[in-house]
Amino acid sequence: MNSGDKSNKKFPDFREIGIIPALLKILDANSITRPTPIQHQAIGMVLEGKDMIGIAQTGTGKTFAFGLPMLQQLAAGKKRGLIILPTRELAYQVEDALKPYANALGIKTAVFVGGASMQLQRQMIKQNPRILIATPGRLNDHLQKRTVSLKEVEILVLDEADRMLDMGFKPQINKILEHVPRERQTLLFSATMAQEIVQLATAQMRMPLRIEVAPTGTTAEKVEQELIIVRQQNKLTLLKSLLKEHSGQVLVFSRTKHGARKVTRALNEDKFHAAEIHSNKSLVQRRKSLEGFKKGTYRILVATDIASRGIDVTNIALVINYDLPDDPIDYIHRIGRTGRAEREGLAISFATPTQARNIRDIERLIRAPIPRRQHESLTPVSMENGPDTSQRHRRSSGRRPAQRSSGSRKPRRDSSRNSRPKKSLGKRKFKRK
Known part of the structure; x- marks a missing residue:
């Protein structure tokens, strides 16, 4: 299935696409009443337990597209969710967005990124967080030290997957996937559908449905x-x-x-x-x-x-x-x-x-x-x-430009680690001073 962008339609509200009252209450309190195109298309599929590929740019509402249905499934009995992202800033951004909703359901979250204390993260693991939000480098550190187990992960999200592959993290992602159960739901979000994304989806997903809210290469309308x-x-x-x-x-x-x-x-x-x-x-x-x-x-x-x-x-x-x-x-x-x-x-x-x-x-x-x-x-x-x-x-400059071939490449230094991570546009009026 390949759903196109239906951005011209008036979407139903979150209640009509299956979001539970506890989450609706917080959405309403934040004046969020109607889903964005990707949320409208994705939430129902995720709630049904389907694997999914979402092609969307930043700023389209991807976090709630996977985050709200993940929380809802965890509240219904699934054990643990794992969200993997390319940078530590993005990891904290996702946690900040989801935390009020997780708190309403009594679900703990934890962020594992470089630059933060490993000891503190080990203490967080002991509190049994149900959602792990991590960057590839630091999560691999924990796996190597056997301080975290992914055996209970039932929902896996790979957010900005194209960026993670461009940054050279394919080996780390593959290593993480070896520790996650094969019987799981996998959600992959990417701005592009490069060949490496196709290969990753083929190897790691079960008949994924694909949704696309804007063709690859389009820029924001406004x-x-x-x-x-x-x-x-x-x-x-x-x-x-x-x-x-x-x-x-x-x-x-x-x-x-x-x-x-x-x-x-x-x-x-x-x-x-x-x-x-x-x-x-x-x-x-x-x-x-x-x-x-x-x-x-x-x-x-x-x-x-x-x-x-x-x-x-x-x-x-x-x-x-x-x-x-x-x-x-x-x-x-x-x-x-x-x-x-x-x-x-x-x-x-x-x-x-x-x-x-x-x-x-x-x-x-x-x-x-x-x-x-x-x-x-x-x-x-x-x-x-x-x-x-x-x-x-x-x-x-010493910085290698991004490569898009499917061959092996040297990873850029992980910003998550303790190191340095068609629509033609018409002229729109912009208010100046």
Whole structure:
């Protein structure tokens, strides 16, 4: 079964798709009355115990699509659920979203990620949590030390599976799956249906149903996109000009940790109130920056791609790609951070004159041109026809671009460990100061 996006239909409320009163009460208290497209399609299937593949971008409501029916099944007698995700930020984000509902049912949750105390996590295991939320690296640590058992897992969720495979965690995932009972329900969520995802589903799932709320490569409907051609040395000046023009919270993406530090320092020198989040920051520092951004202590958050996966803030007004991503799919993930919860958003990307190929790759993926814009603070710049020097920059940066082949690859360092983790868009009006 392959269900398409039925986003134009008015969906029934959560009661009509089988959610129990205890969970409905909390949904109502949070003014959440109707499911998103993926929640509408997935919840019934999950409650029926079916294996499922969900193809959806970030910001579509995936967490409740698997989390609410998982909680409901555990309340009905299933023993334990396991949620595996690529980064520690995302793990905490999922726990924060599900915890009020779990508490209402008397179900304990536990997060196992790197950067946190192994001893504390061992104590959490003794409290018999019914839902384990973990990143591949730290969960493997516990399995190797035999401090956790997965024998009672009856519902397994692989969230952002494509990202985990891109980050090189296939061996860790396979090792985890060896410890999970074969007789289980498996739910896999991914932004793309790459060949590796197909292979994983074929090997580990039982006749999975597939739902897709947006075709692979589509971008958020409510996000206006703009592209500004700018020389590298003028990017910081342009960024500051844009921040003065636009109100609201802003998420800025840098390709490297060094770049994120440099941009954050420069913004704070000019009193812009910025925080940074990247894999050189400790778990405590990253959570503090993210919480400060959510609460409005910081108006601007500067992030790298690997560190940004747990950022789920509904009121981000503007996303700025200070650097274009190495992998075009990251462009979709980045701009999907704005335009959430029926709000309109704006995404502005900076490209240097030598990045014509990078732009073509992104536009080919999203199947639409990105409108060009000239900013008044800049001297007009044209694209160059010479070689794309961004490739040379990548090689010298020490970071390998994401690969999508099905062959073996060297894992990136796990951000979960104690280390550094078709729809064409028309022009939409965006309110400026």
